Amino acid sequence: MRHLADQIQTMKDFGFKVTHQRLVVLDYLQRSKEHPCVEKIYNDLKERYPTLSLATIYNTLEMLEKTGLVKDIGAPEERRRFDGIMTEHSHFFCTKCGKIEDLVISDKGHLMEAARNNGRSVDRLRLDFFGLCKDCQVEEKTVQES
Amino acid sequence: MRHLADQIQTMKDFGFKVTHQRLVVLDYLQRSKEHPCVEKIYNDLKERYPTLSLATIYNTLEMLEKTGLVKDIGAPEERRRFDGIMTEHSHFFCTKCGKIEDLVISDKGHLMEAARNNGRSVDRLRLDFFGLCKDCQVEEKTVQES
DNA sequence: ATCCGAAATTATAATATTTGTCAATAAACA
DNA sequence: TGTTTATTGACAAATATTATAATTTCGGAT
Numbered sequence: 001m002r003h004l005a006d007q008i009q010t011m012k013d014f015g016f017k018v019t020h021q022r023l024v025v026l027d028y029l030q031r032s033k034e035h036p037c038v039e040k041i042y043n044d045l046k047e048r049y050p051t052l053s054l055a056t057i058y059n060t061l062e063m064l065e066k067t068g069l070v071k072d073i074g075a076p077e078e079r080r081r082f083d084g085i086m087t088e089h090s091h092f093f094c095t096k097c098g099k100i101e102d103l104v105i106s107d108k109g110h111l112m113e114a115a116r117n118n119g120r121s122v123d124r125l126r127l128d129f130f131g132l133c134k135d136c137q138v139e140e141k142t143v144q145e146s
Numbered sequence: 147m148r149h150l151a152d153q154i155q156t157m158k159d160f161g162f163k164v165t166h167q168r169l170v171v172l173d174y175l176q177r178s179k180e181h182p183c184v185e186k187i188y189n190d191l192k193e194r195y196p197t198l199s200l201a202t203i204y205n206t207l208e209m210l211e212k213t214g215l216v217k218d219i220g221a222p223e224e225r226r227r228f229d230g231i232m233t234e235h236s237h238f239f240c241t242k243c244g245k246i247e248d249l250v251i252s253d254k255g256h257l258m259e260a261a262r263n264n265g266r267s268v269d270r271l272r273l274d275f276f277g278l279c280k281d282c283q284v285e286e287k288t289v290q291e292s
Numbered sequence: 293a294t295c296c297g298a299a300a301t302t303a304t305a306a307t308a309t310t311t312g313t314c315a316a317t318a319a320a321c322a
Numbered sequence: 323t324g325t326t327t328a329t330t331g332a333c334a335a336a337t338a339t340t341a342t343a344a345t346t347t348c349g350g351a352t
Contacts, residue, residue, distance in 0.1 A: 017319050017328055038309080053331040058310065074220050079309075092261060095269070105260050111273065114251050115238060119280030123241070127257065128272040134265030163299060163348050184338080199302045204339065206300095225338070 007069060014067045024049060025060045029070050029084025035091070035100045037079040074126065075100065090126075094133035096140075101133060153215060160213045170195060171206045175216050175230025181237070181246045183225040220272065221246065236272075240279035242286075247279060 007026060011018050028045055029036070036044070042057045061082060064070035073091055075081045085102070092101040105127060115122045132140060153172060157164050174191055175182070182190070188203045207228060210216035219237055221227045227246070238247040251273060261268045278286060 012320095015328095019319070019329065021330070051331070053333095054309095055311080055332085056330060059329080090261075092266060092268075101266075103261055105257065111251065112275075115236075115249055115275040115277075119283050120238060120247075120275075120277055121283050122238075122275050122277040124276045126272070126274040126276070129258075129261040129266075129268050130270045130272070131261075131266055131268040137265050137267050158349095165300065165348070167301070197302070199304095201303080201340080202301055209300095 010067050010069060011063075016063055016067065021049075021052065021056050022060050022063065024052075025057065026064060026069055026084065029064075029082055032084065033102075035073055035075070035081040035083050037081050039079070041082070073100075074128075090128060092129045092131070092133070094136055095130050096132055096136040099133050099135075103129065156213050156215060157209075162209055162213065167195075167198065167202050168206050168209065170198075171203065172210060172215055172230060175210075175228055178230065179248075181219055181221070181227040181229050183227050185225070187228070219246070220274075236274060238275045238277070238279070240282055241276050242278055242282040245279050245281075249275065 004023075008018050008023075011022065016022075024045060025041065028041060034040075038054075038057055038061065041061075042052070042054050045057075046052050061070065061072075065072060068086065070082055070084050071086065072080050073083050075091075075093065081100070088104070090103045090105050092103050093099075094101070108125060108127070111125060111127075112122050115125070150169075154164050154169075157168065162168075170191060171187065174187060180186075184200075184203055184207065187207075188198070188200050191203075192198050207216065207218075211218060214232065216228055216230050217232065218226050219229050221237075221239065231248070234250070236249045236251050238249050239245075240247070254271060254273070257271060257273075258268050261271070
């Protein structure tokens with residue numbers, strides 16, 4: 001799912017119409033690296049597209065999630081945040097500065113296998129890490145030393 | 147952290163007062179197996195304690211989270227849900243019926259290790275599984291066969 | 293055991309977040 | 323191009339969460 005044409009086709013396959021707004025939100029999320037929340041998406045896009053409605057952002061996100069073009073990363077204790085990069089990856093949440101970094105963890109097969117018992121089927125797993133990012137880690141050390 | 151006395155001590159250690167309401171919410175969450183949301187906690191407890199306020203539930207949950215007596219499991223696309231069982235475990239979300247099951251996955255060390263590079267420190271990981279639970283799995287099969 | 297100050301609870305108001313309504317508009321397709 | 327139908331945008335409504343102020347309770351010191 002790399003090319004615009006494919007993404008347009010996906011929307012059509014699901015029976016959704018391909019609108020300017022939908023492409024704008026999708027493009028925004030695919031370019032962004034900060035896993036923005038609804039409000040951020042809205043505010044950023046409103047500068048360029050002043051008539052854009054907040055409800056449209058919500059509707060569009062719901063539609064993009066259904067088609068698998070975008071996902072809600074389920075950040076804890078915060079507002080919903082979205083990711084337009086659909087290649088398999090995990091997230092690292094810095095508990096100090098709030099930054100969210102992408103992380104590729106291979107070899108998840110045995111985890112899936114471990115969960116797949118007692119009659120369950122497992123489609124997908126979410127693996128999130130929490131701790132201090134590089135910058136905050138450095139700060140902590142500096143504080144301790146001083 | 148098994149005994150009431152320990153939990154009371156934990157609250158005191160953090161400088162929080164030990165109130166009836168806090169113990170009631172904590173006890174409720176430790177007994178519950180359904181990872182209830184704020185509203186469910188409030189409604190269930192209000193039967194027994196009619197003067198209990200919704201704001202108290204929010205405040206208490208925030209306080210219990212800070213002391214590590216309870217955690218927000220970060221269920222996706224839903225309201226916040228809480229868990230009073232603090233032994234290390236993962237969650238399985240049935241994508242059909244919405245049930246949340248507990249799951250113990252051992253051997254997470256190498257995952258932590260994999261994330262711990264580029265200057266990061268990792269305190270904790272969240273590992274959630276998504277799929278169909280035993281009951282929904284059976285239903286799917288039945289539908290397909292018929 | 294009783295009193296005092298700080299903190300927590302309650303009830304309510306305010307805010308924030310998300311969803312619904314519906315006329316106007318734009319996309320798909322003949 | 324015209325017709326059909328889904329989507330948009332503005333606003334209203336519903337939910338969820340947080341803030342405020344008066345009262346009550348906790349916990350330490352009498």
